[in-house]
Amino acid sequence: NSKVIQTPRYLVKGQGQKAKMRCIPEKGHPVVFWYQQNKNNEFKFLINFQNQEVLQQIDMTEKRFSAECPSNSPCSLEIQSSEAGDSALYLCASSLGWGGPYEQYFGPGTRLTVL
Amino acid sequence: AQKVIQVWSTTSRQEGEKLTLDCSYKTSQVLYHLFWYKHLLSGEMVLLIRQMPSTIAIERSGRYSVVFQKSRKSISLVISTLQPDDSGKYFCALWEPNQGGSAKLIFGEGTKLTVSS
Numbered sequence: 025n026s027k028v029i030q031t032p033r034y035l036v037k038g039q040g041q042k043a044k045m046r047c048i049p050e051k052g053h054p055v056v057f058w059y060q061q062n063k064n065n066e067f068k069f070l071i072n073f074q075n076q077e078v079l080q081q082i083d084m085t086e087k088r089f090s091a092e093c094p095s096n097s098p099c100s101l102e103i104q105s106s107e108a109g110d111s112a113l114y115l116c117a118s119s120l121g122w123g124g125p126y127e128q129y130f131g132p133g134t135r136l137t138v139l
Numbered sequence: 140a141q142k143v144i145q146v147w148s149t150t151s152r153q154e155g156e157k158l159t160l161d162c163s164y165k166t167s168q169v170l171y172h173l174f175w176y177k178h179l180l181s182g183e184m185v186l187l188i189r190q191m192p193s194t195i196a197i198e199r200s201g202r203y204s205v206v207f208q209k210s211r212k213s214i215s216l217v218i219s220t221l222q223p224d225d226s227g228k229y230f231c232a233l234w235e236p237n238q239g240g241s242a243k244l245i246f247g248e249g250t251k252l253t254v255s256s
Binding site (some may be wrong): 067115127129130 | 244246
């Protein structure tokens with residue numbers, strides 16, 4: 025069973041507020057991914073890290089989203105100014121590597137509701 | 140355009156039946172991998188099975204197996220002897236390499252399965 029830990033499980037914010045969620049990857053996994061699953065169950069890749077460095081991110085992440093994976097601390101994804109369209113399930117996944125099809129192990133997700 | 144297509148959004152079966160979930164994908168890459176995940180009600184995503192294009196067409200893991208038709212770009216998940224605990228949402232995912240070698244998965248929209256006892 026996956027041991028990727030995500031907190032909080034549920035997050036409710038007003039429009040314009042900051043929303044921050046955290047992820048502890050599976051032990052020994054240096055690569056972390058963040059995905060957004062919207063109400064249509066579509067997955068959207070947001071950003072990924074290897075250790076503390078960003079490997080790849082989409083434009084949305086570059087503008088309003090910030091993410092980091094500091095050494096010896098949980099990874100985090102923060103939305104600087106929440107919008108209604110940000111309401112979604114945010115899934116964190118970790119894997120042993122990148123550049124190859126390493127299995128990604130997922131956490132339970134943080135469900136964000138923006139009122 | 141969608142790269143991973145799961146035709147059925149929902150389906151229901153009786154306990155003991157056998158189920159096949161279809162998935163088709165689009166890729167121009169030679170090296171790619173396919174995965175089937177189960178999304179539990181708790182939110183956890185569980186990896187069920189992984190298919191590499193170079194391996195045999197049928198992979199198995201417990202009650203789960205896949206039928207992989209590489210030329211048709213199709214991979215079906217087969218669940219034998221359904222149990223109520225099999226209820227959940229099943230996602231097909233495609234991994235294909237990007238420039239720079241980063242890895243990400245492209246998911247289908249998922250199929251919600253309900254198994255009745």
